[in-house]
Structure formats: structure tokens, C-alpha cells
Amino acid sequence: MTLAGRVKRPGRRGRLALAALCLVGLGLITGLPAQAQDGVTPAVPSAEGTATVSAPTVPATTAAEAAIGAAREAATDAAALNRSEQQQSAYYKDWLATARRAELAIDANRASNAALEQLRAELVSYRQSFMSERDKNSARIETLQAQVNALGPAPEEGTSEVPDIAALRKSLNEQLATLKVPALVAQEAYSRADGLISEIDRIIRDRQKLELLARGEPPLALSVWTAALDEFNGFLRDMRNETANSWRAARDLQRLRSNLPLILALTGLGLLLLFRGVAWAERAGETLGRLAGRGAHVGRFVVSLGRIALPQIGLFLLTRAVHASEVVGLRGTMLLNLLPVWGITLFGFMWLGEQLYSRNEKEAIIPLPAPVRAAMRRTMLLAALVLVLYRLVSEIETVQNVSVNTRAVMMLPIILVASWLLLRVRKLTLLREQDGQIMPAGLRRMASTIRALTLIVAIEAPLMAAIGYQAMAEAIIFPAIMTLAVFGVVMVLQRFVSNLYAWLSGKGDAAEETIVPALAGFALALLALPVLALVWGARPTDLTELWTRFLQGFSIGGTTISPSDFLTFAVIFGAGYAATRALQGALKGSLLPRTRLDAGGQNAVVSGVGYIGIIASALLAITLAGINLSSLAIVAGALSVGIGFGLQNIVSNFVSGIILLIERPISEGDWIEVNGQMGYVRDISVRSTRIETFDRTDLIVPNADLVSGMVTNYTRGNTVGRVIVPVGVAYGTDTRRVEGILRDIADSHPMVLANPAPNVVFQGFGADSLDFEIRAILRDVNWVLSVKSDMNHEIAKRFAEEGIEIPFAQRDIWLRNPEALRPVPPVAAGPVEAARPATPVASAAPVDPDSPDTAEGEGEEP
Numbered sequence: 055m056t057l058a059g060r061v062k063r064p065g066r067r068g069r070l071a072l073a074a075l076c077l078v079g080l081g082l083i084t085g086l087p088a089q090a091q092d093g094v095t096p097a098v099p100s101a102e103g104t105a106t107v108s109a110p111t112v113p114a115t116t117a118a119e120a121a122i123g124a125a126r127e128a129a130t131d132a133a134a135l136n137r138s139e140q141q142q143s144a145y146y147k148d149w150l151a152t153a154r155r156a157e158l159a160i161d162a163n164r165a166s167n168a169a170l171e172q173l174r175a176e177l178v179s180y181r182q183s184f185m186s187e188r189d190k191n192s193a194r195i196e197t198l199q200a201q202v203n204a205l206g207p208a209p210e211e212g213t214s215e216v217p218d219i220a221a222l223r224k225s226l227n228e229q230l231a232t233l234k235v236p237a238l239v240a241q242e243a244y245s246r247a248d249g250l251i252s253e254i255d256r257i258i259r260d261r262q263k264l265e266l267l268a269r270g271e272p273p274l275a276l277s278v279w280t281a282a283l284d285e286f287n288g289f290l291r292d293m294r295n296e297t298a299n300s301w302r303a304a305r306d307l308q309r310l311r312s313n314l315p316l317i318l319a320l321t322g323l324g325l326l327l328l329f330r331g332v333a334w335a336e337r338a339g340e341t342l343g344r345l346a347g348r349g350a351h352v353g354r355f356v357v358s359l360g361r362i363a364l365p366q367i368g369l370f371l372l373t374r375a376v377h378a379s380e381v382v383g384l385r386g387t388m389l390l391n392l393l394p395v396w397g398i399t400l401f402g403f404m405w406l407g408e409q410l411y412s413r414n415e416k417e418a419i420i421p422l423p424a425p426v427r428a429a430m431r432r433t434m435l436l437a438a439l440v441l442v443l444y445r446l447v448s449e450i451e452t453v454q455n456v457s458v459n460t461r462a463v464m465m466l467p468i469i470l471v472a473s474w475l476l477l478r479v480r481k482l483t484l485l486r487e488q489d490g491q492i493m494p495a496g497l498r499r500m501a502s503t504i505r506a507l508t509l510i511v512a513i514e515a516p517l518m519a520a521i522g523y524q525a526m527a528e529a530i531i532f533p534a535i536m537t538l539a540v541f542g543v544v545m546v547l548q549r550f551v552s553n554l555y556a557w558l559s560g561k562g563d564a565a566e567e568t569i570v571p572a573l574a575g576f577a578l579a580l581l582a583l584p585v586l587a588l589v590w591g592a593r594p595t596d597l598t599e600l601w602t603r604f605l606q607g608f609s610i611g612g613t614t615i616s617p618s619d620f621l622t623f624a625v626i627f628g629a630g631y632a633a634t635r636a637l638q639g640a641l642k643g644s645l646l647p648r649t650r651l652d653a654g655g656q657n658a659v660v661s662g663v664g665y666i667g668i669i670a671s672a673l674l675a676i677t678l679a680g681i682n683l684s685s686l687a688i689v690a691g692a693l694s695v696g697i698g699f700g701l702q703n704i705v706s707n708f709v710s711g712i713i714l715l716i717e718r719p720i721s722e723g724d725w726i727e728v729n730g731q732m733g734y735v736r737d738i739s740v741r742s743t744r745i746e747t748f749d750r751t752d753l754i755v756p757n758a759d760l761v762s763g764m765v766t767n768y769t770r771g772n773t774v775g776r777v778i779v780p781v782g783v784a785y786g787t788d789t790r791r792v793e794g795i796l797r798d799i800a801d802s803h804p805m806v807l808a809n810p811a812p813n814v815v816f817q818g819f820g821a822d823s824l825d826f827e828i829r830a831i832l833r834d835v836n837w838v839l840s841v842k843s844d845m846n847h848e849i850a851k852r853f854a855e856e857g858i859e860i861p862f863a864q865r866d867i868w869l870r871n872p873e874a875l876r877p878v879p880p881v882a883a884g885p886v887e888a889a890r891p892a893t894p895v896a897s898a899a900p901v902d903p904d905s906p907d908t909a910e911g912e913g914e915e916p
Contacts, residue, residue: 149180149243156250160257167258174254174595177247178602184244185606191233198230255599262591266529269522273462282463289385289454296383303380313378320378324371331364332404351553354417361408362401369397385453392449396442403438406539407431409546419545426482433478437535440472444532462524469519472531476512479538480505508534529591536589544582548575623679630671638664657722657738658715665712703758707741710757714738720760720767725836727766728755768835774807775835779845782823784859789816789824792858796828799848805841806830823861 156173159165165173205223209215215223271278339357373393376382382390411427411434412418418427447464450456515531518524551574556565565571584597605617638660646656715738720726724735726745733747743760745753768775783792793814800812812830819825832841853860869875 152176152180153246153250156254160250160253163257167261170254170258171595174251177251177254178598181244181247181251184240184247187240188237188244190240191237195230195233195237198226198233202226202230251599255596258593266525267523268525270458270462270524272520272522273459273466273524274520278459279463281457282460285454285456285460286464289450289456292454293383293385296385297381300383300386301381313380317375317378320371320375324368324375327364327368328372329368331368332361335360335364352550352557355550355553358405358409361405362398365401366394366397370394388453389446389449392445396445399441399445400435400438403434403441403539404431406542406546407434410434410542419549422482429482430479433475433482436471437475437539440468440475441532441535443468444472444528458524462519462522465524465528466519469527469531470516472535473512473516476508476531476534480508480512504538508538533589533591537586540582540585540589544575544578547578551578619679619681623675623681626675626678627671630674631668634664634667634671637667653721653723655718655721658718661715661738703756704741707757710761711738711740711743713761714743714757719770720765724770725768727768728760728763773834773836774831775838776829776831777806777835777838777841777845779828779830779842779849780817780825781828781846781849782820782825782861783853784823784861787824787858789826791856792824792826795852795856795858796826796849799845799852800828800830802848803830803841803844805832805834805837807833822863 152173156177159170159173202223205219205226208223214220273279273282335357338360339354373390376390377387407430410419411422411430413424413427415421415424420427422430444465447461447468450464451461511530511534515527515534518530519527548571552565552571555568555570555574556562559565561568587597588594641663642656642660646659649656651659714720720735720738720743722735722738725732726735728745731745731747731753733745733753735743736746736752737744738757742754742756745755747753781796783789793816796814797812800806800814801808806812807830810831812828815827815829817825817827828845830841832838850860
């Protein structure tokens with residue numbers, strides 16, 4: 055019976071089950087999935103309702119099995135589907151209500167920034183849920199899609215296919231559609247939430263821009279000062295009245311008496327830590343510095359943090375004591391709660407000044423004369439007080455209803471003092487050489503920029519505040535001070551990391567020359583960027599939004615690569631690369647030396663394993679990281695064209711390098727000659743080959759020249775080679791005797807092979823000598839120069855013993871007119887004769903062989 059016949063067997067109940075499953079999958083899919091309950095996979099929200107996607111089951115191999123499984127699943131999970139549907143419907147209704155509320159708030163543009171931030175936080179929560187749901191069933195969808203693709207393309211209209219295949223294709227397509235709908239719904243909801251978040255961010259940024267550029271009444275007018283003083287007196291009066299009322303209430307209700315022991319204990323301990331904590335921290339640092347040895351710098355830094363911690367704890371205890379007394383009112387309590395925050399600013403700047411401009415000249419990070427360092431420590435303390443006053447005025451504005459003009463009047467003196475401090479810092483720390491002190495390289499590079507920016511900010515901020523741009527003045531002067539503090543903290547932490555590395559590695563001062571301090575500075579600079587962004591007015595939500603975008607990844611050619619994918623790729627590729635190098639080391643050091651492969655073959659095997667291992671590691675990392683390279687086909691095609699035209703030489707050398715490793719016309723250790731240069735092959739890399747010449751210089755030859763050019767390999771396959779030693783003897787010497795002597799010299803040398811035997815050749819009659827040659831085969835041609843030198847020494851010795859003369863070229867010179875060399879008496883002559891040369895020119899008359907002036911032998915013209 056065919057499969058189609060078996061599909062028809064399920065009766066009415068089976069067909070109803072299939073219909074129910076399709077309705078559940080296509081008609082009830084709505085909302086975002088909540089937590090799965092009773093083993094049921096949560097549903098996904100949509101605009102109309104909810105639907106539940108049941109847990110994926112193993113696809114049936116036949117259409118009948120798929121139908122039976124669907125019926126059983128529909129009958130078993132009906133109650134769970136209903137429960138999940140109700141939950142997701144409520145969740146999606148909440149999302150729709152939140153989205154509608156956000157759209158109304160955006161359109162009205164009347165909500166406060168705090169309300170918009172709260173609404174934005176809700177939208178971010180929804181968006182995160184939608185993003186997690188969007189890719190939930192991606193693995194199952196890919197599996198089903200692969201099954202559909204395995205069935206081949208669908209038949210064209212008007213044609214039919216095998217009923218079994220048609221039924222299976224229909225079942226798979228239904229499951230695929232059921233799984234795709236939740237992802238599409240989640241994608242739509244995600245896009246809507248993301249768009250609303252972007253609009254809220256735009257509204258808040260526009261408001262901040264308007265506040266920053268708003269111009270108020272200049273605070274220099276007398277009327278403005280009078281109104282501001284009245285409002286400030288009102289604030290002080292309210293604070294005094296609240297405190298007096300709280301004091302009377304605490305006294306009348308006996309709260310002071312009941313809490314007096316606790317108040318006294320907290321006050322005493324707090325004052326002790328506040329006034330003695332810094333001295334204790336300094337004393338502990340000095341003691342630890344004497345005992346710690348190499349780790350003294352690290353220990354002193356850790357202990358120096360007590361200059362912040364101990365006084366801060368004392369300040370916190372004093373705050374708790376005041377709270378326990380209950381003698382301050384509402385305004386005083388709000389200001390008192392900020393006292394520890396202001397304390398951190400104050401003590402932190404004091405600690406930073408001590409680190410940068412230490413009393414100990416050797417411990418100071420910025421080397422300046424002692425009086426300048428002391429002045430800088432006082433300046434940093436004043437900068438901390440300025441920042442505390444700035445925060446105090448901002449807090450007064452929140453606890454007391456003061457006008458914008460009053461705030462401008464209170465802030466103007468603080469801005470003037472802050473500008474004066476910047477100018478003082480610029481004057482004291484000139485960031486250049488002073489009194490022989492050499493600034494660190496990093497400070498020298500930043501010197502001109504910091505000096506220029508400091509001067510601009512110190513001049514512009516008071517001017518802006520004076521003409522009414524109060525917000526702009528505050529937005530540049532106080533962040534400028536905080537920016538300098540952040541730079542100082544980075545410098546302190548970089549020195550701490552360097553000292554810690556020097557201590558752990560045992561390198562001492564030599565650690566400063568390593569790359570670790572530079573890398574630490576780079577990492578600290580990156581970590582300081584978010585802090586600087588917050589200092590200059592960025593919202594924390596801006597940073598979290600950037601981080602969210604970063605985690606989502608970036609798209610290249612339709613492929614999205616997230617940081618997790620990149621990290622997975624880096625870890626897997628790094629592990630594969632390390633394994634490849636370890637395998638190469640094992641092959642080169644242990645396995646291959648025990649085989650019969652020569653050195654060149656061993657190097658080829660090791661290099662080939664390296665290439666294969668790196669390529670396999672890259673492919674494995676790409677696969678496990680989930681990077682889809684199919685969408686990069688167009689980009690790869692464009693790159694291939696660019697490689698073909700722009701990088702053809704590099705590709706040619708790369709292919710030539712592979713040919714050299716496979717064909718091995720040359721190998722490492724071979725003595726070759728290429729382009730008129732001779733030397734030993736030391737390394738064959740991907741692009742080029744390194745040849746060490748006889749004068750110990752490296753010659754880098756592109757691989758393409760070795761493949762396409764003419765190369766002489768003196769040691770290809772073996773080291774056997776020939777040596778030729780020429781020698782000449784005087785005319786009249788017994789040639790057979792010379793031949794015997796030369797043969798005996800060649801036979802007696804240990805590097806000359808006996809088979810084939812060396813040969814002595816009588817070359818001919820030269821101009822000055824009878825020419826002979828020793829031609830011998832050496833067991834190692836690399837010693838050819840030494841062998842030739844040894845044979846020449848032995849030839850000179852034996853010829854001297856045998857009385858055989860080794861002639862040298864001799865030439866006799868004859869003169870045709872020797873009388874021209876005799877002195878000629880001066881004769882008076884006219885102008886014409888005087889212009890003639892005094893030395894006669896030799897004539898070209900024929901030479902008489904019998905003339906006594908003719909020397910014996912062959913004559914040459916001078």
C-alpha cells in the first residue's frame with residue numbers, strides 16, 4: 055500500500071487534529087513568550103492575539119507519521135495551549151498599552167525628562183524580550199528549511215509529484231510557517247520598540263540642547279543680585295526654622311537622651327577617623343615601604359587608598375550621628391545625605407594630588423620642583439572645594455524653589471574661581487622641561503593641546519556666564535576640571551599596573567621598557583572614555599544604548615557579526631592555531647627526524663601542516679561561530695577581482711611558494727645561485743625565500759623568481775660535487791711526472807671520493823706555462839673552497855720538493871728609437887718650431903730583427 059493510501063486512513067478525528075494544529079499555529083500566534091509552564095514552550099505576541107508554539111518534535115519520516123504525531127500533540131497539549139494563550143494575551147496587551155502611551159507622550163512632547171526616562175526603561179525591557187524571542191526558533195527553522203531543500207524544488211504549476219513527497223513537503227511547509235510567524239511578530243514588535251526609544255532619546259537631546267543654548271538675564275545687574283540675596287536669605291531662614299523645630303521636637307520627645315550614647319560613639323569615632331585617618335594611612339605606607347622590598351611601590355599604593363577610605367568612613371559616621379539625633383529638618387536631611395559624596399570628591403582630589411605631585415620627588419609622577427608640587431597640591435584641593443560648591447548650589451536648587459537668576463548669581467563666583475584655578479594649573483605645570491626636569495613622553499605629546507584647551511575654557515566660561523549663557527558656562531568649566539582629574543587617575547593607575555607587573559615578573563626597572571605598560575595605558579584610556587562621556591553630559595542610557603548596539607553586532611554583506619560571534623571565532627581559531635604550532639613542533643622535533651626524509655622534505659611537511667592547520671582552524675571557527683559566508687559571495691567576488699589586478703604579484707609569489715614546497719626544486723640548506731647571487735637557502739616562506747650569502751647577509755628573493763627564473767642548485771638531492779684546481783708548470787717540465795704528482799695529491803685528500811677516481815687533465819700549452827687541472831668529486835661540495843686551498847698548499851710544497859717551477863707571466867719591452875730618450879740641447883726656434891712637441895714620436899718603420907736594440911723574445915709596443 056502506498057504512503058498516500060496510509061495518509062487517508064486516519065478518520066475524522068485525525069483530520070480534526072490536523073486542522074486544530076494549523077489553527078493554533080496560524081490563527082492564535084500573538085504576544086511575547088512568557089516563562090514556559092508545564093513543559094509548554096511560551097508563545098509570541100502579535101497584534102491580534104496570542105499563539106503557542108509547542109516544543110519541536112522530531113520530523114516524521116512519512117506523511118502518515120507526521121499526521122499521527124500532530125494529532126497526538128494537539129490532543130495532549132490543548133489545555134497547556136489555552137493557559138499559555140491567556141498569559142501571552144495579557145502580556146501583549148500590556149505591551150500594546152505601553153507602546154500607545156509612549157506614542158502619545160512623544161506626540162504631546164509635554165512629559166518631563168524623568169517621566170520620559172521611566173517610559174524609556176519600560177520600552178527597553180520590552181525590546182530586550184522581543185530580541186531574545188526573535189531568534190528563538192532559528193535552529194529549528196534552519197533544520198526544517200534544510201529538509202524542504204532536500205526534497206528538491208517544488209513542481210511547477212500544472213505538474214504533479216509523488217504523493218508521498220507532496221504530503222511530506224506540505225507537512226514541512228506547515229511546520230515552517232508555524233515557526234516563522236512568531237519570529238516575524240517579534241521582529242515587528244522589536245522594530246516598534248526600537249523606534250520609540252530612538253524618538254524619546256531625540257526629544258531628550260533636543261531639550262538638553264535648548265537648555266544649553268538658553269540665554270538668561272546677565273547676573274551682573276544690581277537688581278538680579280538683590281533678588282538673589284533675598285532668595286538665598288529665605289533659604290537660610292527656612293533651614294534655620296526647620297532645624298529649630300526639629301531640635302525642639304527631639305528635645306521634647308526625649309529622643310536626644312535615648313540616642314545619646316550612640317550619637318557620642320559615632321561622633322567620636324567619626325572625628326577620630328576624619329582627622330587622624332590620613333596620618334595613619336601615610337604611616338602605614340612608610341612602614342610597608344620599608345618591609346615590602348620589591349613590592350614596596352605596590353604596597354604603598356594600596357595603603358594610600360586609606361587616605362580616601364578612612365576619612366570617608368569618619369564622615370559617614372558623623373552623618374549617621376546627625377541622623378540619629380534627628381535635629382535637622384527635611385532640607386537639612388537631603389543636604390546631609392550628599393555629604394559623603396562631597397567627601398569622596400574632596401578626599402579623592404587630595405589623594406590624587408599626593409600621587410601626581412608627591413612630597414617625595416622620586417614618587418612624583420609629574421616631576422616638578424618641590425615648591426611647584428606643593429602649590430599644585432593646594433590647587434587640587436581648591437578645585438575639589440569648587441566642585442563641592444557647584445554640587446551644593448545644584449542641590450539647593452532642588453530643595454528650594456530658587457529662580458534661574460538666583461542660580462546664575464550663586465554660580466558666577468564659583469565659575470570665576472574655577473577659571474582662575476585652570477589658569478593657575480596652566481601656569482604652574484607648564485608641561486615642559488623645567489630646571490633640568492624631563493617630562494614623560496606622554497605629557498610632552500599632550501602638552502600643547504592641554505595648554506591651549508585650558509586657556510580657551512578658562513577665558514570663555516566666565517565670559518559666557520557674564521552675558522547670560524549660564525548653562526553653557528557650567529557645561530564647559532566644571533567638566534574641564536573633571537577631565538584633568540580623569541587624566542591624572544589614568545596616569546596613576548598606569549604606574550600602578552607597571553609597578554605590579556615589575557613586582558610579579560621580577561624585572562624591576564626593566565619592566566618599563568616592555569610593552570605591558572603601554573598596553574595598560576591603552577586599556578585604561580579606553581576605559582576612561584565612558585567616564586569622560588558622562589563627565590561631559592552624556593546620559594547613562596546613552597552608554598547603555600551604545601553597548602546594546604555593540605552587542606547586536608554589525609552587518610557585512612547581509613551577515614550579522616556580534617561580539618559573541620567574534621569572541622567565539624577568536625577563541626576557536628586561537629586554539630586551532632596553538633594546536634597547529636604544537637603539532638608542527640612535534641613533527642619537526644620528534645617524528646620527522648626519525649624518518650628517511652631529507653631536511654628539505656621535512657621542512658615541506660612542517661610548512662604544509664601549518665598551512666592546512668591554519669586554514670582548517672579558520673573554517674572551523676567560522677562554522678562554530680555561526681558566520682554565514684554565503685551572503686558574502688558578492689563581496690568575495692569583488693575582492694577576487696581586486697586580488698587579480700592589484701595583488702597579482704603577491705598571489706603569484708604565494709602560489710610559487712606552494713609550488714616550491716610541493717615540487718621542492720630547492721630546500722632549506724641548499725647551496726644555490728640565483729640572479730648572480732650565491733648562498734644557502736635558510737627559509738622558504740609564503741611570499742619569499744631567504745638566502746644567506748657567504749658574507750653573512752640575507753638576500754630576500756621573491757618565490758616567483760625561483761620558479762620562473764634560472765636557478766643553479768649545487769646541492770640538490772645530495773652534497774656530492776666537483777672541484778677543479780688549475781695549475782701551470784714551466785716549459786720543459788716532464789708532463790707525466792707532473793701528472794703523477796697531481797694525481798697523488800688528489801688521491802690523498804680525505805674529501806675526494808675514490809669512485810669515481812679523481813682525474814688530472816693536461817689542458818694545453820699556454821702563453822707562459824703548461825696548463826694542468828685536477829678534477830675530483832667531493833663527498834660534500836660545501837667544502838669546495840677548503841679543499842681547493844688544501845690542494846694548492848700541497849701542490850706548492852710538492853713542486854718545491856721536486857724542483858718543478860711554477861712560471862709567472864714575464865714581458866720584455868723594446869724601444870724602436872732609444873735615441874729619443876737622450877737629452878737634446880735647447881735650440882732657438884721660431885714660434886712655429888717652439889709649438890712642436892719636444893719629445894719625438896716613435897716612428898712606424900719596420901723593425902730589423904738583427905738590430906742590437908731588439909730584445910730577445912716577442913716584443914710589444916709600448
